[in-house]
Every structure is written in structure tokens, then in C-alpha cells.
Amino acid sequence: MFLKKNKPKGSLEVICGSMFSGKSEELIRRLKRSQIAKQNTLAFKHNLDDRKTIEYVISHSGNKIKAFAVDTVKLILDLTPPEIEVIGIDEVQFFSMDIIPVVLKLVSMGKKVIIAGLDLDFRGIPFGPIPALLAIADKITKLNAICVRCGAEAQHTQRLIDGIPAKFHDPIVLVGAEECYEARCRNCYSIDIHDFIEKYEQKQNSI
Ligand SMILES: [Zn+2]
The missing domain is CATH 3.40.50.300 (P-loop containing nucleotide triphosphate hydrolases)
Structure with a gap:
């Protein structure tokens, strides 16, 4: 059946x-x-x-x-x-x-x-x-996009505030600042995530 x-x-x-x-x-x-x-x-x-x-x-x-x-x-x-x-x-x-x-x-x-x-x-x-x-x-x-800096395959979206890579903890909306986004590869992409990871590890170790 x-x-x-x-x-x-x-x-x-x-x-x-x-x-x-x-x-x-x-x-x-x-x-x-x-x-x-x-x-x-x-x-x-x-x-x-x-x-x-x-x-x-x-x-x-x-x-x-x-x-x-x-x-x-x-x-x-x-x-x-x-x-x-x-x-x-x-x-x-x-x-x-x-x-x-x-x-x-x-x-x-x-x-x-x-x-x-x-x-x-x-x-x-x-x-x-x-x-x-x-x-x-x-x-x-x-x-993937194309990295605007080196022409390699880009998998990241770089946020720039007044031409400088944005920080991890920068607010999503910034009043009065000029911001833009561009495609970048892993090598050219810049974020202070290492600070974030370090702080996270320190917090975990202190528990
Ligand atoms: Zn690149």
C-alpha cells in the first residue's frame, strides 16, 4: 500500500x-x-x-x-x-x-x-x-565582491567613518560623520575584533 x-x-x-x-x-x-x-x-x-x-x-x-x-x-x-x-x-x-x-x-x-x-x-x-x-x-x-584595495575576492564589508575603518563598538548610526562602505578581502579588511576577542577571553577566564 x-x-x-x-x-x-x-x-x-x-x-x-x-x-x-x-x-x-x-x-x-x-x-x-x-x-x-x-x-x-x-x-x-x-x-x-x-x-x-x-x-x-x-x-x-x-x-x-x-x-x-x-x-x-x-x-x-x-x-x-x-x-x-x-x-x-x-x-x-x-x-x-x-x-x-x-x-x-x-x-x-x-x-x-x-x-x-x-x-x-x-x-x-x-x-x-x-x-x-x-x-x-x-x-x-x-x-564574493572584488576587494577595492587589491582586486582579490572580497568577503567583507568595510565600514569607513570619515575615511577611517570603523571600530567594533562604534554606534550603528553616527550623527554628523561621513560614512561609507566598501568591499574588502580578509587581508585588507580592518576591524579591532582582536580587542573584542581578548576582552571576551579575559571575561571568560575571570568567571
Ligand atoms: Zn584586498
Whole structure:
């Protein structure tokens, strides 16, 4: 006797990497391929990301696809009609950990979910829900940018404040300072994480 066949489950694809590694470009490419295959697609992004416009996922090369800008994960479920087969979510690192049950629910409903996000923050620390999303993914793509200093493969996002590498404990929002981000390889990337590790070890030893 055969087991009763349930509705097939969907899948989760994660595209991660540093800034300027082409994550949004790859997300747009996959969503456009789905559209060519006549699948119903829908895209979301976090509305923190006001890079250019809030109604599109836009890559640095200017490629774009229409998207809902949402600030809570619940809206992703609320705004997804039943006929949608493929869902793209950009800048997923900005969402809370609540994104995980939402993604699992969409996958269990048979939808293909493709998400893109920064795997590390400027301090080199895994970003928000990304590590958990990588663990539950069916397929992972880790993209590298090109180091602006030496041309090697870059996996880090360097934060610069007034042209100087930001410190580990610098606040995320700095009023009055000029800051920017650039892609750097492990050798050219600079963060005072050694101070952080040393302090952490001292604290552990004193317990
Ligand atoms: Zn380099």
C-alpha cells in the first residue's frame, strides 16, 4: 500500500555575501527566470533599505524588479495571495528572527522562497536571521565582491567613518560623520575584533 501523497513542499534558496557582491542582481535574475517559466512571482524588501526607491528591488547595476517594501514579516504572509508560486525577499538581514517561521510556513505551503542578504555585518559578525536561514536552506549561494584595495575576492564589508575603518563598538548610526562602505578581502579588511576577542577571553577566564 502506498502512502497518501500530500501536496509537494516548496524550497528555500539563500543568496548571501558582502555588499557589492551582486546578491540583488542574482535574486532579480532568478525571479525573472521564474517569470519566463510562467510562474507567479512576488518580491519583498525591507523598507529600511531606501537605496533608491521603495517599490523595487534594485541591483547596483540598475537591474530592477517590482517589490513590496515591508517592515514586519507578518506583512509578507498577509500580502502573499494563494496563487503566488515564487517569493523573493531582499535585504533579509534587516528582518527579525520572526522571518524564520514565516519562511518555513511559505515553504510548507509549496512555495519556492528565494532570499538575499548580507551574511556578515561590518564587524564581521553573522547578521541577524541569516545563519539560521542558511541552516534550513535547500540551496545556498555565497557570492564574493572584488576587494577595492587589491582586486582579490572580497568577503567583507568595510565600514569607513570619515575615511577611517570603523571600530567594533562604534554606534550603528553616527550623527554628523561621513560614512561609507566598501568591499574588502580578509587581508585588507580592518576591524579591532582582536580587542573584542581578548576582552571576551579575559571575561571568560575571570568567571
Ligand atoms: Zn584586498
